Amino acid sequence: MIEGSAPLEAIALLDPVLQDAPEATGLRTLRAWAYFKSAQLRRAEADLHQLVEQSPTDVWARFALGRVLERQSRYAEALPHLRLAAVMSGDAEHEAGVLRVERRLAESSGSLDDLT
Structure with a gap:
């Protein structure tokens, strides 16, 4: 259902x-993925x-948190999660x-030398 349409x-x-059952981690994980797939990124x-x-x-x-932040162009916030x-x-x-977000950060700062 989530992977489909x-x-x-x-x-x-x-x-x-x-x-x-707010403590149901598995269900929260499924919902987070469904939100991601439907572009409800803040949720x-x-x-x-x-x-x-x-x-x-x-x-x-x-x-997934790193990807959600990346999709919102919040690269500096995404990078630590992606690195971990x-x-x-x-x-x-x-x-x-990680490499993709590092490149986007470098491009947005105007310097590709920051990739080291």
């Missing part, structure tokens, strides 16, 4: 359940911040995210 329907199903960010606070070593939540996810996981996609 129905993230809004997924959110509609998850919202009432999370009101009754995704709120859920992801909560997930990262509850479990600072949750690689998926860290990376890359270090914790060693995943090539996570490392690519």
Whole structure:
């Protein structure tokens, strides 16, 4: 449902359940992803911040938070989360995210020398 074309329907199903069980981390994770997929980035960010606070070593939540911040062009805020996810996981996609955001930060500052 979330990966397909129905993230809004997924959110509609998850919202009432999370009101009754706000500690349901798995459901909050699903809702954060549904928010991300439907471009409700501020809502995704709120859920992801909560997930990262509850479990600072949750690689998926860290990376997803970094991506949400990146999609909002908040590169300086995204970078620490993406770096942590890359270090914790060693995943090539996570490392690519770090490089992408570092490049965007350097481009926005007008200096590609900042990439070191």
